[in-house]
Structure formats: C-alpha cells, structure tokens
Amino acid sequence: QQQVKQSPQSLIVQKGGISIINCAYENTAFDYFPWYQQFPGKGPALLIAIRPDVSEKKEGRFTISFNKSAKQFSLHIMDSQPGDSATYFCAASKRNAGNNRKLIWGLGTSLAVNP
Amino acid sequence: EAQVTQNPRYLITVTGKKLTVTCSQNMNHEYMSWYRQDPGLGLRQIYYSMNVEVTDKGDVPEGYKVSRKEKRNFPLILESPSPNQTSLYFCASGTYEQYFGPGTRLTVT
Numbered sequence: 001q002q003q004v005k006q007s008p009q010s011l012i013v014q015k016g017g018i019s020i021i022n023c024a025y026e027n028t029a030f031d032y033f034p035w036y037q038q039f040p041g042k043g044p045a046l047l048i049a050i051r052p053d054v055s056e057k058k059e060g061r062f063t064i065s066f067n068k069s070a071k072q073f074s075l076h077i078m079d080s081q082p083g084d085s086a087t088y089f090c091a092a093s094k095r096n097a098g099n100n101r102k103l104i105w106g107l108g109t110s111l112a113v114n115p
Numbered sequence: 116e117a118q119v120t121q122n123p124r125y126l127i128t129v130t131g132k133k134l135t136v137t138c139s140q141n142m143n144h145e146y147m148s149w150y151r152q153d154p155g156l157g158l159r160q161i162y163y164s165m166n167v168e169v170t171d172k173g174d175v176p177e178g179y180k181v182s183r184k185e186k187r188n189f190p191l192i193l194e195s196p197s198p199n200q201t202s203l204y205f206c207a208s209g210t211y212e213q214y215f216g217p218g219t220r221l222t223v224t
Contacts, residue, residue, distance in 0.1 A: 032211060043119075043205050043215030044158070089158065093211065100165055101146070101210050107157040 003027060004092050006106030013113050019077035021109045023090035026071065030092035030104075035064065035075050038087045038108075047088070049074070080113045087111070117142050119207050121216035128196055131215045136219050137208030146210045147189040148173065151202040152218075158205070164179055164189055165217065196223040 005024045013019045023033075034049035050057045050064040050073065057064045063076040077084055088104040116157030119140045128134055140147065150173075157218035164183040175192075178200055180192040193200060201223050207213040 034212070041218070043207070043218050044213075045215065046212045049212070100163075100171075103160075103213065105158045107155065 004071075004090060004106045005102045006065050006090050006109060008043075008109060009107070011038075011112070013080045013111065015080065015113055015115050017080050017113075019072055019080045019084065019111055019113070020073065021088055021111070022074045023092075023106050024070075024072045025055060025092050025104075027042040027092070027094065027102070027104075028071070029094040030100075031095070032093040033063075033064070033066065033073050034091050034103075036089040036091065036095070038089065040086075044089060082113045085111055085113050119206055119208055119216035120217050121204075123219060124217060125220050127222045127224065129193050132198055134193050134196060134221075135207060136150075136193075136221070137176070137205075138189045138191065138216060139187050140189075140208040140214065141187065142208060142214065143186065144208040144210070144214075145186070147183070147206065147208045148213070149179070149191045150205045150207065151175065152205060153202050160193050161191070161204075177181060193221075196221075198223050 014079050035047045036044035036115045037047040038044040048059050048062050050066050052068050059079045066073045087108045093103045096102045121135045137170040145166045150158045157174045161179050162168045162181040170181050204219045206216040
C-alpha cells in the first residue's frame, strides 16, 4: 500500500507555464515533507521541504503548498523552464522507534517542459 | 564539497557471482541507507544504518547484505545476485536531508 500517493505520473508543460505536482498521505505522524529532483543519470537531490506547521514555503520559482487537514501537499513550479525537466519525488518523514526516521517516497512524476 | 561516492557506476555480472558496491560519504553523517530504483516503483529502501555497527532492514532487504564498520563507509553486498536484482542502486546519507550518490546501474544476466 502506497503511503504517499503522487500524481500525475507524467506531466508536459510549455515553457513559462506552471507545473503542479500533488501528493497525499494518510499517516498523521509524518512531520517533514521534502521534494526531491532527479535528473537523468543522477541521484535525487533535495529541492525544497516543509514542516506541517506552515501552509506554504517558497524558494525562488518553487513553492510547496501544504494542507494539513486534507493531508495533501503540492509542488508548484512557476515560469517552468526546459532545465526543470526532471523526475520529481515527494516524500514524507516520521520518527520511528529507536530514534530512527523513516522516509516514505512517492512514485515520482516525470516532468517535461517544452521550449 | 559534501558528497556521496559509489563504485562501480556500472556493473554487468552473472547470476550467483558475489559482488560489492561501495559507498562513502564525507559529511560525518550517522544515518546512511541504500535504495533501489525501478521504473514505476520509485525508490525502495533496501537497508539502512543509524551508526557504526547498527544496521537494519528496509522495505526490500531480501538478497542483500550490508555492513557499517566505519562511519563514512556503507557497502552493499549481493552474495548471490539474481536477474531480479537488476536495478539502479543509490546510496544516501543524512537524516532530514538525504544526500544521494550518483547511482550504480547493475545488470545481472
């Protein structure tokens, strides 16, 4: 059972448009929600992250919107550029027994930005 | 520069031939983990380590072993690889922000 559900699986956006990727979770114990960006041939890299005590976080053209009551969060890429073409993963993190943190991943969204 | 290194980057091997993928990080992180990435299945955690000599199973540990004798190194061992272990493997370190290595593409024939 996928604990973090990510949609869409793939997305095509025109240059200058807004890319929106959505994620939903069930477990209210999650307390940290990162987004990772992965380019072909590379490992994922942290793009932006949010904690549930805020509803929005913005870094440049990238914004996370967080809806705690709906248990949903989304990534918005404003003014999308061809260089943003990559796979994006949402994730949710919670503390496990033994002071360990568990990161649960969405299945990823392949974004293509057409020039 | 903060980084995670993995070797080899590409490996083609045959069923049953033991192999080791090395992973090293220079950030003094206590937490390290191994993932495999398969199309349509996202990133699945194989094993993780909270510190030296402390390792535990992730979501898909069958057929894999790990060791953590030093803080910086976390090798992944496939003692008898099978074709279903053909995948892209990533080592990562860090707890909240995970730093990923460049990946190892493994093909088992």
